[in-house]
Amino acid sequence: MKLNQLSFKDLSIKEFIIGGVLFSLIKYTADNVSDIRISSMIAAFPLGLLSSLLIADKKILPYSLSYVKNIVILLAVSTVFYLLNALTNLHRHYKLLISIIFWVVINYMILSFT
DSSP: OOGGGOOGGGSOHHHHHHHHHHHHHHHHHHHHOSOTHHHHHHHTOOHHHHHGGGSOGGGHHHHHHHHHHHHHHHHHHHHHHHHHHHHOOOOHHHHHHHHHHHHHHHHHHHHHHO
């Protein structure tokens, strides 16, 4: 499909709204709920599992394997992020940037070498 042939029904408006609601819910609970663990639980919502409903049956096996790999990567990156927060005095934006770069590099290496 060419970009200029994109119709309104091809746009993933529902998915965009769901993502926005989820992101807003994380922000709301972080600011208004006394137990911050609630926000982290919402942030860890298994959106990838729900996304499998959008994947064709013939692609579900490679999708699920890739999903598992990315969960392991996310666990490693989250651990690095936690350690940066616990052990350094870097500004939180730098800690986040380092973590995201780490995530990008690992994913790039997996895509390039597997």
